[in-house]
Amino acid sequence: MQTSTLVQDLLIALDPAEMAHAASLSPDPWQAKLLRSAAPRILLNCCRQAGKSTMAATLAVHTALYEPESLVLLLSPSLRQSQELFKKALTAYRSVDGPVPSKTESALRLELENGSRIVSLPGKQDTVRGFSGVRLLVVDEAARVSGDLYFAVRPMLAVSGGRLLALSTPFGTRGWWYEAWRSDETWERYEVLATQCPRITREFLDEEKRAMGEWWFAQEYECQFLDAETQPFGREDIERAFEEEVEAWDL
Secondary structure, three states: OOHHHHHHHHHHHHOOHHHHHHOOOOOOHHHHHHHHOOOOEEEEEEOOOOOHHHHHHHHHHHHHHHOOOOEEEEEEOOHHHHHHHHHHHHHHHHHOOOOOOEEEEOOOEEEEOOOOEEEEEEOOHHHHOOOOOOOEEEEOOHHHOOHHHHHHHHHHHOOOOOEEEEEEOOOOOOHHHHHHHHOOOOOEEEEEOHHHOOOOOHHHHHHHHHHHOHHHHHHHHOOOOOOOOOOOOOHHHHHHHOOOOOOOOOO
16 A cells, blocks of 8 residues: 555544545535544434535444444435435545455445445334444434334444434424434534535525425425424424423412
């Protein structure tokens, strides 16, 4: 291996953000912070096209390269989404000129000579239950992954002490993703609005708002958890109806 390649490999090993630079990407501040984070549990509540999947794929490859014998599991709601996320991981892997050669490679699986594996799977319990000892679990489009599946995959991290990264755009005031975002659990949270993404222009956002309307725009580009437009009662109204506190009236 040439000296310049060795230097690049060392820089990437010490700083995961350098992997993004190697792929000709200029990470936003939040992206660089994410790649350098050592937090065991991370939530990304990001607008569409913020680059969350690309950063998740980059982190997956960095884990596989520099933590030998690692199992990195990429979980998406559908087969098509699994394929797209895995393609991003392959792009990140190839951009660093393969410091660890690949052993086997398929449409949804990459195995390296250091014993690490990256496996991308669609969101079905019968396809994921056979895995254990996961070093990094990435849940893509997390708001659309069912609670049953989410709670079925969490035990994969029990023995390995692995990390969990869940990323999504909001999808209503329901499900484990919404509950996790508003909970007091010790997640490291990132919220990225479209106005904070330098690759999305104001002109495009103005056009989207006119075309989509306020409700869809707020969900897709402003990271807001909203009740369904057809829902007769809001989530907060329903929760208040079950409060046990009794208000005293002065008569």
